[in-house]
Amino acid sequence: MEEPRGRGRHRSLEAEASILKATLYLLERKPLRKVSSDAIAQRAGVSKATIYKWWPNKTLVALDAFLAGITERVAIPDTGSAEQDFTQQLQALVAFYLSPMGKIFSQFIAEGQSDPDFLSLFRERFLYTRRDAARIMWQRGVERGEVCPEIDPEIVMDLMYGPVIFRLLVGHGPLSEEEAATIVRTLFKGLRKSGHNQLGETLGEASEPQRS
Amino acid sequence: MEEPRGRGRHRSLEAEASILKATLYLLERKPLRKVSSDAIAQRAGVSKATIYKWWPNKTLVALDAFLAGITERVAIPDTGSAEQDFTQQLQALVAFYLSPMGKIFSQFIAEGQSDPDFLSLFRERFLYTRRDAARIMWQRGVERGEVCPEIDPEIVMDLMYGPVIFRLLVGHGPLSEEEAATIVRTLFKGLRKSGHNQLGETLGEASEPQRS
Amino acid sequence: MEEPRGRGRHRSLEAEASILKATLYLLERKPLRKVSSDAIAQRAGVSKATIYKWWPNKTLVALDAFLAGITERVAIPDTGSAEQDFTQQLQALVAFYLSPMGKIFSQFIAEGQSDPDFLSLFRERFLYTRRDAARIMWQRGVERGEVCPEIDPEIVMDLMYGPVIFRLLVGHGPLSEEEAATIVRTLFKGLRKSGHNQLGETLGEASEPQRS
């Protein structure tokens, strides 16, 4: 199992861990932009050169620190009900965003706005993982006949996560597990008044009077 | 032409316009963080001191430049159908976000992540205006009996704008007027499969009387 | 008298003086290579940016500090005897080299060994001034018929200064005003034993039996 680890002195796992830990510590206290690489180095008891040897810039150190800080795996609830699954997952997500990690998450989105490459990396290393989980839940719902199979799962996920992240980033409305539940419930139910026939383009096919 | 007003000089309006114009020009080309205050001053043919005389920092100059650049008023469609109203409005929004102004908008969200005061200002000076329009549309829908009056309009707006802004900021999915229409349609209809009775919390509230 | 000094804030003479003073202070205590630009900035109570605004690099700051530290003008003795003139001048030079300035002088020679452009600048801004003085003394000696007019004054100066600088840089022998006198005396007199006819290439022409 021990892969032969090359010849020279090995990369100090201690140093790496120390860097990530220090970075996380600082990120939990102030925004990425105000965390200097010097501060990280100093707090980690490490030379700046060591940091820049392994990471091309401060932002990517932060990303690794962030990812390393996420211990819990993304749980994929399986309650038997898609709506409940999503509710649980979105609530977990909200809990995450309300933790210090949420602030850090926002920093990455922010950073991404002036660094497309980083944004792309962030999507791949963080977001897509989460979306894969959601996709599975949606698929289950489709198979159980609970949800409308014609709907693009990507849209579904954005309808679900979008509002939460919007509130996280903009801070214009409350963010809580209760709100998360409301979002999912509203989403599943739709906005239309029950018993009200839609007037729009989709006559008949999507009419409400369920309860056959 | 020069009416002699008082003692000093009064180029201030000219300078202000020039600053805003230069700022907007630069913001359309690169992210806020990479637009230096020096560059603005130089392009505006203005001294940096003049900028900082009227604005407390670069970000607020940018905000003013952005707001000044928004010529069109927020239209409040009134087609007689809430769904169509929202579709139109969201499409207009997407069009806006796809324009150079969209990128600038993102910069402000980004900036807000390390500057809560600015974020709050941004909400007030930009977002809330738009939300007021949406609130009116929703109210009309409620009055016409088209939409469910129990739903918190705030949630509705986040459900609508959230996904769009999410995609704008993260860039993980397409952003187009078509997508906007799909979002609204899906939102109105809900995620549930037509003819499928919800099993979840809304039947006898939260019990699962599964399996008939 | 007051030349109109441009528009903006003027270059702070205070800052400049402070930088040069701080630099000189540090140079008198440790070699140029170990004087950091940060240290200069700190001691001068000045931002590093200010330093690099006016000087392209640390070395040139040091050069200016050095030159500014040389208050005394290069005196051109005029005793009526070329030998005495040179003795006095070389003694003054040695005194200079024995002062803290001497160490700094060496640093520049050292620096010049890996930076030809700097070396060239150093020659122009420091050495040539001194040599001009010596050239005048030589010329006087020629006119008075004391010294051999065929000798290239450049060689003379190198014969005079060379040994002193050699000892300064290499430290293999004593450096004192007495030594300076000896150098000049030996140089004027020549190495040959009095009364000994040269055997070499220049028979006749330069033979000693003066006073025919």
Add this chain to the structure above:
Amino acid sequence: MEEPRGRGRHRSLEAEASILKATLYLLERKPLRKVSSDAIAQRAGVSKATIYKWWPNKTLVALDAFLAGITERVAIPDTGSAEQDFTQQLQALVAFYLSPMGKIFSQFIAEGQSDPDFLSLFRERFLYTRRDAARIMWQRGVERGEVCPEIDPEIVMDLMYGPVIFRLLVGHGPLSEEEAATIVRTLFKGLRKSGHNQLGETLGEASEPQRS
């Protein structure tokens, strides 16, 4: 002859040679300060640790490389004339300084200006050897009655070498074998105009009892 050489693996003579060769190669191309120890190690195909195992620092590696690069022994000419001997030797010296080795020599002087210990070592390991040769030549001249025995040979050597090294380091004047000859000739002859009696301070005491 072969002393029992300890227990472990022996010092690799190959590595040492390779290091010195690589160092010399690099020193011939750029100044010591710009030759990094990494570059030496890499070019020598050797680990940096190996270098620092045997030498305390880069400068001393360079010194050894330099000394090893000097194949030719210091020749002590013996033409029968002190002046000619010195001329030949100084010309050889100039030739040496004009070779790539000359530049390297300067580097050591430079280095010595911020490292007195090294300077002292350099004197011992390089300069004194050469001076010993010159001292012998001077002694011969004295014995032959060619040169003035009262003159301190140390001064003589500095009068000879000083100007050459001065020009080498400062680059203000030409350096050639011709110049070397001129230096020696001028030195032997003295600066005074033939037939001109010195007027200065040394009338009785240091005058040449010219012994017509």
Add this chain to the structure above:
DNA sequence: ATTTAAGCGAGACGGTACGTCTGGTCTTTAT
């Protein structure tokens, strides 16, 4: 033949300085 002590290449590490850059402030002169 086996042990064992040293040498070695690879290369990571801490420290320190470099020169650059930007944000926001301050000073001087011109209008």
Add this chain to the structure above:
DNA sequence: ATAAAGACCAGACGTACCGTCTCGCTTAAAT
């Protein structure tokens, strides 16, 4: 009074090099 010009401070950035250290392999003397 207010503008333009532009110098100024603070402090972060990422790079470079030095000399040290650690690892695992190799060599050769000593057992």
